[in-house]
Amino acid sequence: MLESPLQKKRMEYKPKIPEWLDEDVCFEKVEGKKGPENIKKLFPKTFEASAYRLKKGKGKNGHVKIGVVFSGGQAAGGHNVIAGILDSGAEVIGFLGGPSGVVENKRKEIRDIHFYRNQGGFDLIGSGRTKIETEEQLKASLKACNGLDGIVIIGGDDSNTNAAIMAEYFLQHGSKTRVIGVPKTIDGDLKSEDIEISFGFDSACKTYSELIGNIARDALSAKKYYHFIKLMGRSASHITLECALQTQPNLALISEERRSLKEIVLQIANLIKRREEAGKKYGIVLIPEGLIEFVPELNELPVERDPHGNIEVSKIQTEKLIIDLVQKEVKFNVQDHFFGYEGRACMPTNFDANYCYALGKLAYLAVREELTGVICSIQHLAQPQEKWTFKMVPIVQMMHLESRLGKEKPVIKKALVDIKGKAYVKFSALRKSWELEDAYRYPGPIQFFGDPELTDSVPLSLK
């Protein structure tokens, strides 16, 4: 394989983590909240677990053997999680092609990770969307993990839900394999008071913001088109909110405002009319992919349904639907875009590269210190690395009972955009001024060298 010059240079980057993470460290229990009572009976062995804080001090010794698996969609930095575990001294087994690789015990030993350091994608071992849920799958996983001191599941909300279930199952069946979760997802919806942000979000948003900025500058130069840009993100609008703060479009829709489609269409039509009065026949509109799930008219829309009559939300081309509806109100020239795959497997920003490497180190320590059913939590991420704090938090604390396909299931609650949160409030205060004035901001491509202001910036919605 002929690597690009940037691929090679990035292999040499040394992620920045607090120095003491490589010294003698151990965990101490911290007072924490418990998960909701109604899931207690489902997690008899793990429900009462505490959170643990990492501190300086003598920890356990000894060699550990750790399995790793990527679960779900790509997010930049995943390879660095594995690098962090490997560099800590663990023997590392990678399960291939996602959780199905655990169930089917498809694996390879990972010894050299040089070509994958600070690189995008999950291609070292692949990823997949299988969920480990059934008794049969859990049994097969337990068998596959035999001889492993721990398994690190790098995934989103559903994958970490599975991690909690595996941890409980493993304990109930006398397995010594610890199950550790690592918060991954570009969507940014795996978030709690302990999880400030999932990895991959920063890189994805910076890539999309580069493109949105480029398109905005084109729109402002050509003065000819409205660009309706749909942004990936299953339900929540975190990505759209972050990209809006980065690029200052004329309009950014936020699903969590739960406005009616009718209201949205009229708002856009009105914006286009007012801009035309100001001599402007162009503009930028950001649309979160999940928008349609939140509109109250969802059930009345003329959209595709599956054989059971259910709306297939993922098949709705929301941006095109909105364009069609707005065009019934006002004439305008439009181009539509959808950005998703462009930013999932990009080279991780320094933020994600550092964060992931530290997550790997933390996951290793959790296995070594024999914790299970816990997820890695690093806090104060917007501050310099030396201020970061490290915790392992019981996943059950993040769970609740939710009805899925008619069944009550214990799941991690998806974190939506908090319309009382600082990021939304800031956006809300600014957006009016973006409508008629063109206050476009052009972030440009992710930079890896030069001024730390460029290379080490953190997501605006984290500040």
Added chain:
Amino acid sequence: MLESPLQKKRMEYKPKIPEWLDEDVCFEKVEGKKGPENIKKLFPKTFEASAYRLKKGKGKNGHVKIGVVFSGGQAAGGHNVIAGILDSGAEVIGFLGGPSGVVENKRKEIRDIHFYRNQGGFDLIGSGRTKIETEEQLKASLKACNGLDGIVIIGGDDSNTNAAIMAEYFLQHGSKTRVIGVPKTIDGDLKSEDIEISFGFDSACKTYSELIGNIARDALSAKKYYHFIKLMGRSASHITLECALQTQPNLALISEERRSLKEIVLQIANLIKRREEAGKKYGIVLIPEGLIEFVPELNELPVERDPHGNIEVSKIQTEKLIIDLVQKEVKFNVQDHFFGYEGRACMPTNFDANYCYALGKLAYLAVREELTGVICSIQHLAQPQEKWTFKMVPIVQMMHLESRLGKEKPVIKKALVDIKGKAYVKFSALRKSWELEDAYRYPGPIQFFGDPELTDSVPLSLK
């Protein structure tokens, strides 16, 4: 306006040009070929003009006043052309919104260009697609240019054709305003033995290649989808060829191979089958936007036609058409993408920033030295700046008679991909090995700081 940190940093970048360009320089005539005889009568005043080479030596003195206009689609670096003219000491008038700004004499004086240095887009003065062709338009332009020593037309093949016509018209009508062309277009099809490359091509290709690489890494990680990626470029496939060399996809179609749609569809279906046999259900296919114009079956396709029965090529969604046809041959999961606007108004690479700044300096000198009907030519661009050579070439030399909408017109011949050229030959030698092996190369985002290998690379198809 709140600029991003990168916008601000890039304002400070000093484009690299040969030092002697700012010293005493003048032009000397060089032996050159003439344009085709059959356009001679259309250009009585300019047909016999010579090309001029820039050399050290005492040139003319005196203040010049220069009008500038952007014509056509955005290309990264345009603002630097103006910066080059301004920094040379000229008084600069910008015509607003493209050539229609000349016809209607909509203008503004440009004094401070700080916020636009090394930035993308044409938004300082805007751009447009009007052509200055009719007697009425030419007359109005002549009037608008009254008092200007020169007008610099920054545009593609058609815009430079217009520049040649204006130069001839201006001379015939006793105007002293010189008309100078600057080769702009991301498409890369304004190319000749004198024009190695147009500006904007490098930045656009690097932006698209970043995205293609990201998507390829995603495909290789998820192993789930074929990604069919259409790339902008009106007719020629230069962009697709360059991006293919940069990213090494499984397949890149080149319009200039003039293969039948049937053959293309069978080739893709066959590739998908062979990859499936090798256990691979994913891949990357690049499709040039202009492909459909070159297929012999164009007239038999079930596509939209205008009221006159003519096929509207630009409305054919080539990538979707091909996907539909391939899906009749073989089952596969696919995502389609179209990249165009993402790379036209991006921040210029150092290559484009330097090239454009030098083009501006050269355009200024051409006006000062009273040349007209000429286009800026900088050669040896793949070498360090000190090796660059500078010429002004009569545009008529690049022209020929072509039938357009039933009329014989003198136009600049669009440069297609030369299937005997080095870039195509290299691609052709490599592509077989990309089909089954995944030799994806990940260029990553454009870098502006650090190792010159990263920041100052030139297009692969220029090497």
